[in-house]
Amino acid sequence: xxxxxxxxxxxxxxxxxxxxxxxxxxxxxxxxxxxxxxxxxxxxxxxxxxxxxxxxxxxxxxxxxxxxxxxxxxxxxxxxxxxxxxxxxxxxxxxxxxxxxxxxxxxxxxxxxxxxxxxxxxxxxxxxxxxxxxxxxxxxxxxxxxxxxxxxxxxxxxxxxxxxxxxxxxxxxxxxxxxxxxxxxxxxxxxxxxxxxxxxxxxxxxxxxxxxxxxxxxxxxxxxxxxxxxxxxxxxxxxxxxxxxxxxxxxxxxxxxxxxxxxxxxxxxxxxxxxxxxxxxxxxxxxxxxxxxxxxxxxxxxxxxxxxxxxxxxxxxxxxxxxxxxxxxxxxxxxxxxxxxxxxxxxxxxxxxxxxxxxxxxxxxxxxxxxxxxxxxxxxxxxxxxxxxxxxxxxxxxxxxxxxxxxxxxxxxxxxxxxxxxxxxxxxxxxxxxxxxxxxxxxxxxxxxxxxxxxxxxxxxxxxxxx
Amino acid sequence: xxxxxxxxxxxxxxxxxxxxxxxxxxxxxxxxxxxxxxxxxxxxxxxxxxxxxxxxxxxxxxxxxxxxxxxxxxxxxxxxxxxxxxxxxxxxxxxxxxxxxxxxxxxxxxxxxxxxxxxxxxxxxxxxxxxxxxxxxxxxxxxxxxxxxxxxxxxxxxxxxxxxxxxxxxxxxxxxxxxxxxxxxxxxxxxxxxxxxxxxxxxxxxxxxxxxxxxxxxxxxxxxxxxxxxxxxxxxxxxxxxxxxxxxxxxxxxxxxxxxxxxxxxxxxxxxxxxxxxxxxxxxxxxxxxxxxxxxxxxxxxxxxxxxxxxxxxxxxxxxxxxxxxxx
Numbered sequence: 001x002x003x004x005x006x007x008x009x010x011x012x013x014x015x016x017x018x019x020x021x022x023x024x025x026x027x028x029x030x031x032x033x034x035x036x037x038x039x040x041x042x043x044x045x046x047x048x049x050x051x052x053x054x055x056x057x058x059x060x061x062x063x064x065x066x067x068x069x070x071x072x073x074x075x076x077x078x079x080x081x082x083x084x085x086x087x088x089x090x091x092x093x094x095x096x097x098x099x100x101x102x103x104x105x106x107x108x109x110x111x112x113x114x115x116x117x118x119x120x121x122x123x124x125x126x127x128x129x130x131x132x133x134x135x136x137x138x139x140x141x142x143x144x145x146x147x148x149x150x151x152x153x154x155x156x157x158x159x160x161x162x163x164x165x166x167x168x169x170x171x172x173x174x175x176x177x178x179x180x181x182x183x184x185x186x187x188x189x190x191x192x193x194x195x196x197x198x199x200x201x202x203x204x205x206x207x208x209x210x211x212x213x214x215x216x217x218x219x220x221x222x223x224x225x226x227x228x229x230x231x232x233x234x235x236x237x238x239x240x241x242x243x244x245x246x247x248x249x250x251x252x253x254x255x256x257x258x259x260x261x262x263x264x265x266x267x268x269x270x271x272x273x274x275x276x277x278x279x280x281x282x283x284x285x286x287x288x289x290x291x292x293x294x295x296x297x298x299x300x301x302x303x304x305x306x307x308x309x310x311x312x313x314x315x316x317x318x319x320x321x322x323x324x325x326x327x328x329x330x331x332x333x334x335x336x337x338x339x340x341x342x343x344x345x346x347x348x349x350x351x352x353x354x355x356x357x358x359x360x361x362x363x364x365x366x367x368x369x370x371x372x373x374x375x376x377x378x379x380x381x382x383x384x385x386x387x388x389x390x391x392x393x394x395x396x397x398x399x400x401x402x403x404x405x406x407x408x409x410x411x412x413x414x415x416x417x418x419x420x421x422x423x424x425x426x427x428x429x430x431x432x433x434x435x436x437x438x439x440x441x442x443x444x445x446x447x448x449x450x451x452x453x454x455x456x457x458x459x460x461x462x463x464x465x466x467x
Numbered sequence: 468x469x470x471x472x473x474x475x476x477x478x479x480x481x482x483x484x485x486x487x488x489x490x491x492x493x494x495x496x497x498x499x500x501x502x503x504x505x506x507x508x509x510x511x512x513x514x515x516x517x518x519x520x521x522x523x524x525x526x527x528x529x530x531x532x533x534x535x536x537x538x539x540x541x542x543x544x545x546x547x548x549x550x551x552x553x554x555x556x557x558x559x560x561x562x563x564x565x566x567x568x569x570x571x572x573x574x575x576x577x578x579x580x581x582x583x584x585x586x587x588x589x590x591x592x593x594x595x596x597x598x599x600x601x602x603x604x605x606x607x608x609x610x611x612x613x614x615x616x617x618x619x620x621x622x623x624x625x626x627x628x629x630x631x632x633x634x635x636x637x638x639x640x641x642x643x644x645x646x647x648x649x650x651x652x653x654x655x656x657x658x659x660x661x662x663x664x665x666x667x668x669x670x671x672x673x674x675x676x677x678x679x680x681x682x683x684x685x686x687x688x689x690x691x692x693x694x695x696x697x698x699x700x701x702x703x704x705x706x707x708x709x710x711x712x713x714x715x716x717x718x719x720x721x722x723x724x725x726x727x728x729x730x731x732x733x734x735x736x737x738x739x740x741x742x743x744x745x746x747x748x749x750x751x752x753x754x755x756x757x758x759x760x761x762x763x764x765x766x767x768x769x770x771x772x773x774x775x776x777x778x779x780x781x782x783x784x785x786x787x788x789x790x791x792x793x794x795x
Contacts, residue, residue, distance in 0.1 A: 063588070110768070114775040119533065119588070120725040123715060124767035131761025139757050245592060258586045293600020297593035304585050 010255060012303055013270045017277060024281030031284050034161075042163035044276035046071075046224045046231070046240070048269070049169065050247040052176045053220035055268045056213045058251055059180065061193040061260025062111060062118040064214065067221045067247060069129035070103040071240030074225035076133045079143025079235030089150045096222045103129055104218015112211040126244070133237035144234040154230025165227050172220070177265040185209060193260025249300055250275050274299070479722030479729070482773050483737040486766070490744060498751040506747065508629055512698055514743040515636040516541075517713060518736065519691035522643050523573075523684030524714040525735045529647070530680045531660035531727025532580060532587035536572075537688050537714060539598035541707030544569045544692035546602060549611035549702040552618045561618070566689040572598070573685015577678035587677075595711065602704055611702040619700050632694055639687065644732035656680060661728025716763060717742050720770045742766065 025032040050067045057064050077099040081092035103125065110121040156164045180186040188209045191199040200206050221240075229235040254271030256263025278299075279292050477484075494501045520537050527534045548565035552558065572594070579590040620628040647653035658666040659676045667673045696702050715725075721738030723730025745766070746759040 110771070110775075114772060116771045116775045117725045120715075120719055120767070120771055123712060123719075124764050124771060126764070127712065127716070127760050127767060128764025131758065131764050135755070135758040135761050137757075138755060245596060248592065249596070252589055258589055290600045290604035293596040294604065297595075297597025297600075300589065300593040301579060301585065304589060305579075305583050308584060 010267055010270060012306055013253065013255075013267070013274055016299065016303075017270070017274050020274065020277050020281055024277070024285055027287075028281060028285035031281055036280070036284070038161065038163055038166075040273070040276050040280045041166050041169075042231070043280070044272055045163075045165045045169045046228045047243055047246055047250065047276075048272050049172060049220045049224040049227070050217075050240075050243055051250040051268050051272050052173055052265065053213075053217040054247050054251045055176065055254075055256060055263055055265055056180050056186070056189050057118075057217060058248075058256045058258060059193050059260060059263045060189040060210055060213060061196065062210065062214070063122065063248070063258065064107065064118065064217050065122040065244050065248075066103065066107060066125040066129055067217055067224075068240040068243035068245075069126045069133070070100060070218055070221040071225045071228065071243060072237050073103065073129040073133040074099045074222035075229055075235040075239040076137055076143075076237050078222075078226060078229055079141075080136070082146065083143045089147065093226055096226055097219065100218040100220075100222025100225070101215065102218070103221070104215040107218065108211040108214035111214055112207040118214075130237070130241075137237045139237055142234055142236050143229075146229065146233060150230055151233055152230075154227055154232070165231070168223075168227070172223070173265060173269060180265055185212075189213065190261055193257075193262070195261075246275065246296075249296055253300055253303055477733070479774070480731060480734040480737055482770065483721050483734060483741055487737055487741045487744070490741065490748065494744075494748055494751065501748065501751045510743065510747060512629060512632065514739055515632050516691040516695035517710070517717070517743060518636050518739045519639060519687050519694060520710060521714040521717045521735050521739050522640055522732065523687035524711075525718045525721075525723055525730060525732065526643065526647075526656060526680045527587075527684050528715070528718050528723050528725060529660045529727060529730055530656045530677055531663060532677060532680070533715070533725070534576065534587065534591045534681065534684055535711045535715070536576060536591040536595040536598060537684065538707040538710035538712075539595045539602070540569060540572050540685060540688045541692045541695075541710050542704060543572065543598050543602050544689040545696045545702050545706050546606060546611055546704055548689075548693050548696055549614060549618075552615055553611065553613065556615050558617060558621060562690075562693055565693045566686050569689025569692070570682055570686040573682040573688070574678070576685065577681030580681060581674035581678040587681075606704040608704060610704060612700075614700055614702070619697055621697055628697070635690070635694065639690070640732055640736060647732065652676075652679075657728050659727070713742065713763075714739075716767050719774075720766055722770075722774065724774070 021032070030036060050071070053067065054064055074096040078092050078096035081087045081095040082089065087095065107118075107122060107125055110116050110125075111118045153164050158164050158167060180189065188199065188204045191202065191204055192206055192209060196206055224243075225235070225239060228239050250271040251263070251268050252258060252271070253274060254263070254267030254269070256267060275296060278295060279289070282289055282291055282295075500506070520541065524534060524537060544565045547568045548561045551564040552561035555561070576587070576590055576594055579585050580587045621631065623631065647656065655666070655671045655676050658669065658671055659673050663673055666676075692707070695706065717738030718730060718735050719725060719738070720741060721730065721734025721736070723734060742763055745762055746756060749759055749762070750756050
């Protein structure tokens with residue numbers, strides 16, 4: 001079901017792309033030529049680099065609004081290094097990369113370590129990076145006059161046909177596809193996007209997985225800035241203005257959910273080309289370029305609306321849970337009994353979980369379900385533990401939206417199984433340190449303290465505080 | 468919010484208040500010219516429209532959503548107001564037109580968010596781009612000029628108008644603050660923002676709350692567009708660029724949580740004052756105004772860093788801590 005749905009949303013895009021090509025071929029005589037096709041790829045490289053960087057971030061449930069501003073700052077750093085300090089081009093490139101890494105690291109630090117919502121962090125850095133670029137150049141200096149060898153990187157052709165920056169873009173796209181779809185890190189990002197607490201309880205080091213993708217986004221912004229400088233032959237503080245929104249539009253158009261847990265690099269590329277062809281075609285057919293924004297917005301909303309509405313079952317279930325299930329007195333009594341029982345005998349969360357089990361089982365393939373399951377016990381003391389644990393075991397589908405426990409990092413499994421066999425898992429895996437040291441370590445997830453007996457005061461692994 | 472100790476209930480707003488006071492003190496010592504009546508009046512008239520938009524933005528943020536289309540809506544409403552004023556020559560009609568246009572555009576956002584259930588950042592991103600470019604397309608970039616004489620300053624004198632504008636803006640702020648604290652509808656916004664599922668289980672019609680909040684924000688944007696437009700005798704079609712970021716920043720600096728359910732109108736007022744005062748202050752202190760954006764960014768980052776520590780103190784449950792790591 002899931003795979004089918006993804007294809008639906010991508011088919012919509014393919015159809016849109018084909019429709020665009022047909023319409024513009026009829027309207028604009030110069031549109032359907034090889035040269036123009038390659039030109040479209042050339043102008044979409046800078047935006048494409050940012051869109052690629054944003055895909056894993058959105059998959060992990062984050063967002064980065066600062067990429068366009070960081071691109072401007074990196075362009076200024078590049079230009080200043082070359083023109084003001086007379087550094088050779090490679091050194092100037094390294095300067096731009098360093099700026100990108102520093103900016104990405106600032107985002108990564110605030111998002112992953114200070115745990116501030118990425119939307120507002122990157123809104124702040126969005127203003128900061130552009131502000132520094134404007135302040136340094138007084139928003140007026142325009143660095144140009146780069147050597148011809150460097151400009152060939154952005155204006156030349158490889159083998160006479162292929163624009164020089166396209167191979168670079170292809171390599172980056174392949175690398176990102178490998179990262180997201182072929183690596184443990186990629187799987188972890190999907191799990192984090194589904195439900196960060198769930199991923200954490202499954203033993204995924206959330207911070208260590210989230211931080212690098214923000215750092216990489218900074219690197220990509222500076223690479224985009226270098227390509228931009230080579231392409232246009234100038235580096236200014238306003239480089240990349242508005243690119244962040246275009247990039248997000250491309251990514252979301254490609255089927256990536258802004259809530260995380262869903263999205264592919266292929267979809268992003270498709271979304272990118274739909275936008276690029278639209279822009280290029282409107283330009284060539286002498287229609288007013290202002291239409292681009294209107295059409296982009298309409299395309300964005302309608303694609304997502306079609307995607308949402310086309311999956312009836314999913315929509316129906318969402319509505320059912322949204323509007324609430326009528327609860328009878330007897331059910332309330334059963335729930336109360338379950339809650340009381342749980343309060344009396346701590347640790348057996350499954351009792352409380354059972355009444356909603358049938359719902360979960362039926363709907364276990366969508367990420368809303370997993371998230372629902374993960375937050376279900378939030379109100380009570382349980383913090384959503386048991387339900388989330390149970391779910392993946394039943395959801396062995398191997399489909400895009402479903403992940404098996406074995407997907408979530410193998411190293412944790414054997415130890416976890418051993419703990420389960422020992423019957424201590426519930427006691428140890430889910431609690432913070434009970435000795436009052438205030439530490440709340442993910443290492444609890446793996447094993448009980450050495451030599452501990454059920455019922456002992458629980459300390460985290462390596463806790464130095466006396467019981 | 469009962470006050471047990473002085474300022475106890477205003478912990479979130481305190482940093483913004485202290486920063487504003489500090490800025491005021493520095494300016495008073497370094498450049499007393501900043502407090503010249505003319506400068507203050509200009510500052511006030513420029514900040515009031517931002518404040519009115521920020522009221523709406525705060526409501527949206529409190530309900531757990533976000534609206535990045537307010538800048539584009541602002542421009543559309545301003546141009547509509549100007550066009551209607553030119554066509555009918557009547558100010559009341561221009562007011563009605565601007566407010567209705569804002570209301571309808573806000574309603575469009577609200578319906579797409581609450582009924583079609585598309586995430587608000589996507590919806591408002593789409594309307595932001597579509598409205599801005601749509602306006603450029605319709606006007607072809609021309610400004611609305613040759614406005615009727617009585618359009619500027621609402622037909623009042625330049626001395627009377629500021630008082631009217633202040634009364635309207637502060638009146639809206641006070642009404643919003645009172646409603647948030649004392650009306651069931653206001654409490655429903657907080658409930659929806661702090662935990663949507665819990666609010667729904669408590670019998671709150673969450674979709675209706677979100678839709679209404681977007682509509683109110685739109686209408687307020689219309690009012691603000693008019694308050695801004697009457698300051699000049701022409702209306703540029705690119706007005707309100709970057710306004711959305713400014714108002715969201717003001718709300719966050721004022722202590723509102725971007726995840727919803729937390730924040731006050733007082734905080735937003737302080738945020739608007741702080742961010743609005745800092746730009747002209749730079750010029751007075753002899754720094755070029757090009758550093759304004761960087762400084763605003765720094766203020767936002769400082770505010771969120773402060774609030775991050777606050778949130779860690781407030782909630783120490785593991786699930787909450789983990790969900791903060793990558794919130795939806």
